[in-house]
Amino acid sequence: MTIDLDALTALYEDLHRHPELGRQEHRTAGIVAERLTALGYDVTTGVGGTGVVGVLARGEGPSVMLRADMDGLPVREETGLAYASTATATAADGTEVPVMHACGHDVHVSCLLGAAEQLAAEQDWAGRLVLVFQPDEEGGTGARSMLADGLLERFGTPAVVLGQHVAPLPVGLLGVTPGPAFAATDMIRVVLHGKGGHGSRPESAVDPVVMGASLVLRLQTVVSREVSGSDTVVLTVGTFHAGTRGNIIPDQAVLEISLRSTDPDVRDRAVAAIERMAKAEAAAAGAPREPEVEVLFSLPAVVNDEGACAQVAAAFAETGRFLVVDPGAVTGSEDVGMLSDAAGVPGAYWLLGGADPALFAGATSIEEMRTVLDGVPANHSPHYAPVGRPTLEAGVAALVGAARSYLERSVALP
Template sequence: MPVLPKINEYADELTAIRRDFHEHPEIGFEEVRTSGIVADLLRKWGVDEVHTGIGKTGVVGIINGKREGKRTIGLRADMDALPMQELTNLPYASKNPGAFHGCGHDSHTTMLLGAARYLAETRDFAGRAVVIFQPAEEGLGGARAMLADGLFQKFPCDEVYGMHNNPLAEPNKFGVKPGPAMAGATFFDITVNGVGSHGAMPHHARDPIVIATALVQNLQSIVSRNVQPTQPAVLSVTQIHSGSAYNVVPDKAVISGTIRYFSDEVRDLIHTRLNKLCKGFAESYDVEIVPDLRPVFDVLMNDADLSESYREAAAEIVGEENATITKELVMGSEDFADMLRAVPGAYCTLGHKGSVPVHNPGFLLDDAMLPVGASIMARIIERRLAA
């Protein structure tokens, strides 16, 4: 079975919707225009219930099948853009300075809208489908906000599925990894409170730059000399901020970065070592060092049986040769992991034409993937709620 014919009929409309979202990106918890359009389209297309304001700017739609059933399947897409400048020169490039759909969430939202329209028109399933449009995936805790708002208490689901575009895979190549699939993540800020002085008289200072740079080097030993080599983990320092003048030793330096891991035990080990290093450096240099560690993403765990079910649904759309079970761990993180901790399900990737990776200012998305992704999402509902 190729792309579902009914979805293919409105492929051009899906492209127009996606490009409109792309032209008007909104970052996390500011998706007012986007969520408003999503809610209006769901109502226009006859979705039975449309709920807004879930997790601040989230939207949830309920679609009842034409046959009675006790089971409910959830489909989720994220809506937020990245806080970065677009450099694509597209005719529909971002009109909002400092905001860009550089991760393809505009496509995720559009594909789920396409699936919702199809399901509302056909209703060829037993039970109900819940379509979840989530805000603030990019490190701001949108999934946790929806869960804190009672997402699965208000809209109980037996299973839940998500999807992400992949410009580095072959077009229409579907991939899903059972078990741990994407890393958990901690963001950290370490503040070194030293003593400033004139740049020509550093003996009056406790130089936070010297301390911070030494600490950065030691942070790199945490993974290489503490974590078991067979356990994947990353600690990256991505920012150092300090100083304001050529002739002033500053009184403060801030080190920021991220930690990635695939188990809570490894996460806790890295956190403990980082805290101990900060305490030791503070004592050695006679300064105050304040670490702030924030676990922002859980490890994404795909249910093994539901991963295979997802693959089987995708195979009906893209062909068996393009629907694969993968083994590769992804060090990137995804807050759909929080939903998968609450409800079993699976998260996949879908390839599209392109060579520029996500989170790059020149990222381009191929609109040809939209009816394909929408069809896979619709098909998993029809298969899992076929009884």
């Protein structure tokens, strides 16, 4: 490895300390653009909002797209790290919220910048690198906005789209799953309408809090009673907002629901069940009008190309430093698949282990590792903290190896 790992680790800790919400990644984008420019890449900023694209062309050969996402989450960090985030930001609703890189996108950015440095330094390949630093993966608009801003038209259709997501698996393990690898997701908002009143006279009101509480419980039957046990569906009610004081019955309650699935027909059945249950609870409560059920955004499943997975897995194995496994499909979601889908080219998106291997001592299979995972803070947790330098070193090596498996080998330039 030709890069300065001390400098890369310092960059990672800086990015971790200064996370930014989706569509607000101005500082991160500026750092990315500055570093890519210094490495000799042709850099374009402001793609799809705050996105950055760096291109390095070197002779005749295939075009390889490597992608990393940049945004943080509205989570208050509780890792206790010396470089922990204390950042806050203004959310879309105008409220001030804490921000943390709770999903590991700081790892993704740092690894891709490290790979950019190493690939720029190596002279024995030919082709074209297109490095995509994407905004707002968490909000579901990032890939879509970059595509709408002419990502493929402006920078060309690649031969393959590659990327990785850090996970609470041991450093040195890479998870490569052909076929459906990440679930499709729908973010759904339900607005229940009641009739406000005084807390001492509930008989004169229609209480949307009770309506919402009943709906939260009823929604749990979508998975247990509405779909087959062999179908993959995860439903989570992530927010429930209602009222301003304990003695006031509000006139509405708002729920936000995360739905994950892998089969479009099962997804449609689950969405229909959510709407049916919301309307039924409103009718049972005597609500003054039907609820509003809105799908805020949807992302398709990430479906990895079988051939691309075999090629990158072989490249990983060739390094002799990775344990490559097939962890199966995960129920987390990602918008990276939209890039390969829009281009009509193969994609391979793998899991990058970022946890201390000592935590998994004695585990000899994925099933045993999953047992250990129950005690390891995972993505989106306020305690999530990949082990920095070892994870970065592995992530850079994985990206470089995967990219070089597609780039043409050439005689080193003088």
